[in-house]
């Protein structure tokens with residue numbers, strides 16, 4: 001039997017260097033563009049490379065096959081159903097890509113004079129108007145490059161607001177115990193003390209606990225609604241009253257707005273600051289597929305603190321406004337990931353008001369459909385109707401020695417990406433399932449059949465689950481080491497002592 005390591009060496013990643021043969025060539029440079037540029041005169045002598053880089057010499061077909069084969073070993077929304085709760089892995093329409101590749105968007109440079117990029121500025125301006133309307137906020141910055149970056153921006157705005165009023169004692173940020181990990185992390189990173197409010201038996205913020213925590217030190221409450229159980233915080237009016245009466249602000253984590261588009265608005269619920277993930281709700285690529293975008297919207301009283309520049313318009317001419325005296329400053333280079341803004345704008349304009357509302361209705365329907373069809377086999381902590389996602393539990397299976405990890409791994413054998421597991425942290429053996437609106441009934445039905453089959457396997461063939469996945473080239477990598485100490489070069493790969501195949505401890509949260 002060949003060792004797993006050898007198997008990987010010959011079948012997965014190693015081949016491109018091993019195929020190298022001097023004299024083979026798989027590249028070509030454009031002939032006219034650079035041929036008249038004297039590279040040596042532009043780059044300082046001490047910066048010039050003295051030895052050639054060690055690159056493989058392979059032919060074009062070899063390199064194309066290498067990378068296409070690698071890409072096929074991946075799970076992606078273009079190839080697989082991806083019910084990763086809280087991540088909203090919806091389909092990324094190809095029309096978005098067409099728009100982003102239009103020359104007028106793709107080939108402009110951020111240092112171009114404003115009068116030569118009016119089209120892009122117009123789009124950014126209109127995108128802001130759309131996001132305002134969708135959320136009920138008064139202004140947006142499009143700069144933050146991710147949800148967590150938006151949260152950091154939000155924390156800076158919270159501090160600037162309180163400081164601006166001379167209210168310097170507000171050092172505490174309250175988050176629910178079901179909150180996404182980035183919420184307490186962002187608040188702590190910016191220097192706030194994080195207080196956790198418990199969820200009640202209904203999976204919502206425990207209002208009486210919240211009342212005990214809110215006070216003169218409260219800077220803000222960070223809340224996601226629907227929360228990470230997929231449940232709507234139906235006491236949101238009381239929650240907002242409690243925080244506002246204590247003098248704090250309300251921050252809305254709108255990374256997953258997928259249940260509310262066109263149906264309900266955080267601005268109307270009393271939130272003061274909102275961040276959105278365009279790479280979740282608004283169908284722009286996600287994770288390894290592209291840079292993120294986490295625009296932040298605010299109510300009027302926070303507009304003076306927004307990051308610069310803001311995109312504005314006078315007599316039909318668009319411009320970048322840097323004249324914002326109380327701004328928290330610049331949040332990143334240039335103006336945000338504008339290629340993502342083009343994609344999100346395309347998504348919004350394509351669906352329109354009614355289309356967006358229908359997308360949310362379908363997302364809710366799809367989640368409830370799966371929930372209903374698997375709840376005989378898998379425990380569901382909150383059996384009421386859910387919003388765009390729900391949490392199931394592998395607790396019956398636990399008695400058979402099978403954990404949520406094993407179910408998630410077994411799903412890979414059937415060609416499904418795993419749900420988010422062990423999150424929210426307060427639910428034992430959690431599996432958080434979010435199908436999104438982009439899946440057909442056929443896909444949902446197949447997934448349901450597979451989930452129920454896996455539940456039967458847990459009873460009759462538990463080892464099959466514990467050894468899954470059996471069909472993929474890597475079975476059980478060390479998830480944490482893979483994220484924290486990735487082996488990304490051929491040299492490191494050869495140097496890696498062993499390929500991790502230990503089983504992760506059940507209970508390890510998914511780093512989604």
Ligand SMILES: *Cc1c(COP(=O)(O)O)cnc(C)c1O
Nearest residue numbers: 086146147148180182253255292
């Ligand atoms: C994904 C997510 C975030 C973080 O967004 P990133 O773009 O990954 O930084 C924050 N909150 C919730 C609820 C999320 O689902």
